Amino acid sequence: MIGGLFNLARPLIHRMDAETAHRLTVTALATAPALKPGADDPVLATEAFGLSFSNPVGLAAGFDKNAEAVDGALGLGFGFVEVGGVTPLPQPGNPRPRVFRLLEDEAVINRYGLNSEGMEAVAKRLGSRLRRNGLVGVNLGANKESADRAADYATLARRLAPLADFLTINVSSPNTPGLRDLQAESALDDLVARTLAARDEVATVGQRTPILIKIAPDLTxxxxxxxxxxxRKRGIDGLIVSNTTIARPDSLRSASKAETGGLSGKPLFTASTRILAEAFLRVEGQFPLIGVGGVDSVETAFAKIRAGATLVQFYSAMVFKGPGLAKEIKTGLATRARRAGLTRLTALIGRDAAAIARGEGL
Structure with a gap:
């Protein structure tokens, strides 16, 4: 039903400015009564970083930046939702226009620049739903003008760890100048150490909030x-692979392809899935991976799992496929697992990672 309504409304939605359409979607999910999706097929049940997921399909960060529509999003059938990126202090981000649909390519370019209502606004919303069901992560970012960005992540972890199921250190957004420099090994080591220490300051017995890192697809x-x-050295709980890309594949056809910012959607799929497979081979089972980038169908979600993802996320695909996509992917993944005679989809994690890392099998 949701998918049918989206198909009817899509021409009107796509005539709107992309950011306006996004804002209206978040508002609708935040204000309408949340749907109650049925129970997930047990074959989809997944364990990762100490949490139990009823299904492995998540909403990626960037959609609900300020934790306004968590329950509405969970009502669409997602197994978990990641809100943010959140910055310690409110900041407006970059000037508009800063989001561009590439309709011919089923892609989006954004240069939001971590626009955020700030840590306290998000903390208030998360605190108000603490006793509700559903797993919620928070994507952490640094303020653009911060003199000590590592301190920003520590501040966020200290404030938000008690309110979230997991936290993500986002050092891979291409839209805050210098942020990706924090991916360098020495800078990252200091940042991670300080963030973990801040998390531990507020941890209680049995309440150690997992910390993940989100990386770029453009890494060598x-x-x-x-x-x-x-x-691995610091005991991070997981990696999210990957953020948007600054690359522009030759296949892009849209007139908006020259806009600056991070590219997401279908053209990101191959590059992000190969770096996911490379990461899986290097992690050697020490912690799980979340695969994101170009997930827009059962086939692409399944490819992420074959490449090494325990969980998958998407966001841009809803621009083109609508809000019923989570349910569609869940149903398809369960069907594939059962046809293979499996009791758990997790048996297929990383099955083809070596081949995909070589550029085969996608």
Missing amino acids: IPELDGMIAVA
């Missing part, structure tokens, strides 16, 4: 090796 293999070395 030596850069990836350095990041994973830090993650």
Whole structure:
């Protein structure tokens, strides 16, 4: 039903400015009564970083930046929702226009610049729903004008860890000048150490909030090796692979392809899935991975799992496929698992990682 309504409304939605359409969607999910999706197929049940997920399909950060529509999003059937990026202090982000649909490419370019209502606004909303069901992560970012960005992540972890199921250190957004420099091994090591220490300051017995790192798809293999070395040494709970890309594939056809910012959607799928497979091979089972980038169907979600993802996320695909996509992907994944005679989809995690890392199998 939801998908049918979206198909009827899509021409009107796509005539709107992309950011206006996004804002209206978040407002609708925040104000309408949340749907109550049925129970997930047990074959989809997944364990990751100490949490139990009823299904592995999540809403990526960037959609609900300020935790306004968490329950509405969970009502669409997602197994978990990641809000943010959140910055310690409110900041407006970059001037508009800053979001562009690439309709011919089923892609989006954004240069939001971590626009955020700030940590306290998000903390208030998360605190008001603490006793409700549903897993919620928070994506952490630094203020643009901060003199000590590592301190920003520590501040966020200290404030938000008690209110979230997991936190994500986002050092891979391309829209805050200098932020990706924090992916360098020495800088990342200091940042992670300080963030973990801040998390531990507010942890209670049995309430150690998992910390993940979100990486860029544009990393070289030596850069990836350095990041994973830090993650393994410091005991990070997981990686999210990957953020948007600054690359512009030759296949892009839209007139908006020259806009600056991070590219997401279908053209990101191959690059992000290959770096996911490379990460899986290097992590050697020490912690799970979340695969994001170009997920827009059962086939692309399944490919992420074959490449090494325990969980998958999407956001841009809803611009083109609508809010019924989570349910569609869940149903398809369960069907594939059962046809293979499996009792758990997790048996297929990383099955084809080596081939995908070589550029095969996608």
